[in-house]
Amino acid sequence: MELRQIKYFIEVAKREHVTEAADALHVAQSAVSRQIFNLEEELGVDLFIRKGRTVKLTPVGKVFLERMIHAMNVIDNATQVVNEYLDPEKGVIHIGFPSSLTTYILPTAISAFRERYPDVQFSLSQYAYRGLTEAVASGDVNIALLGPVPTNLKDMEGTVLFNENMVALLPANHPLANKSSIALYELKEDSFVLFPEGFILRELVVKACMQIGFEPKVSFEGEDIDTIKGLVSAGLGVSIIPEITLVDTLPRETVMIPIKEPKFTRTVGMVVPTNRQLLPTEKLFYDFLQNYFAHLENF
Template identity: 60%
Template sequence: MELRQIIYFIEVAKKEHVTEAADKLHVAQSAVSRQIANLEAELGVQLFIRQGRNVKLTAIGQIFLQHMEQAVHVIEHAKQVIEEYMDPERGIIRLGFTSSMAAYILPNVISAFCEKYPNVQFRLSQGSHHEMQEKLVSGEINMALLGPVPTKSSSLDGTILFHENMVALLPENHPLACKESIQLDQLRAEKFILFPEGFVLRDIVVQACRQLGFSPDISFEGEELEAIKGLVAAGLGISLVPEITLVDGQIRSAAKVPVKDPEVRRTVGVIIPVDRQLLPTEKLFYDFLKEFFKRLKRYQY
């Protein structure tokens, strides 16, 4: 089995079309077909079902794909380790992040890091809280910024960088919009605008409300913070969002109000895999992250 065969196999599996895979690989279609046939002959199994011009993975082909993708990640990781040991300040960092990190935390941290290490490159991957954990376990990335920091995973190691409050986001003409702070129970009768089920920021709000004996009346759901802000600004409901997402600039037609009694909080931090070491450049960034937030006293208790 050759690495070239594995790469051809993975590309055909993704495209489900030999010609399109060959075009992506910049090789002749006949070369791809021949290598796939050789691979199937060596393994003694059929990896694809031919359906006219398209192909579909067989059941055993799907299993083989999972293992081969992991194998390619291991090979790429090994190559990168060797390159970065020669010069950690010129390596690549594959960093995942959730949407609440995008507007303020991520750009400020990367900007500060690049001032010190201008030759480091970043490959960024955005997704949900759950997706970031899956990508770490699969080896697609080695580090992710998110909140809250997972505490019950045996395969991930989380480091808390700071704690932050969730604040109420209200339409500017709301009766509570001018208050210095409000109690969460004062929002009991409100229409809530939250992330969909499966999003951890939704879970934080729902759990806080249930601790006070009520379930929030959710009128709208949105997968992006900007959409949630816009719906609140339009007067369609209220929301609770991480305070850090409202740091920069004015909130159009909306007001943020601190929530007291109880405070609704989350941890924010970085997660890395337990079963493999960070690459030298990633370790450089990981240590920088911890020192960066340690210096920002306003994010600490």
């Protein structure tokens, strides 16, 4: 089994089309077909169901693809480790992140890090909350920034960088808009704008409301922070969102009001694997984040 065969196999499986895979690999279609045939001959099984140049993975092909993607991640990481040991300040950092950290936390941290290590490159991938831990587990990323920080993870470790407040975002003409702070229960009759079901920030808000005796009435949903802020700005409801998402970006015709009761916060931090080492450059960034936010917490 050759590395080239595995690369061709993964590309064909991803595109489900031999010619498109060949174009992406910049090789002849016949070369791809020949290598796939040789791989199947060596393994003694059919990896694809063929319909012309269009293909679908067989059941065993799906299992083989999963294992080969993992194997290629290991090989790529090993190659990168060698390069980074020669110069960790010129490596690549693979990070996963959710939409709630894109407006301030992630750009600020990366900008501060690159002032010290300007030659480091970043590979950034956005995921839904639960997709972040899955990406770390599969090796697609080695560091996931997220909030809240999960606990009791298999083969992963969570580190809290800081705690942040959840705040109310209200239309500017809301009856409570002039208050300096509010109790969450004061919003029990309002319509809410929240993330769809299955999103962790929705779960946090619903749980907090239920604990004080009401279930929020959700009138509209948005799959990212900017959409939610826009819907509140249009007067379509109120929302509860992380305070950090409003730094320098308070939408027009809205007000941000702290929640005094109950105390409503979330942890923000990172998850890394425990069953494999971070690459040298990633370890630099991991240590930097802990020191950076520890320093901010002191002020």
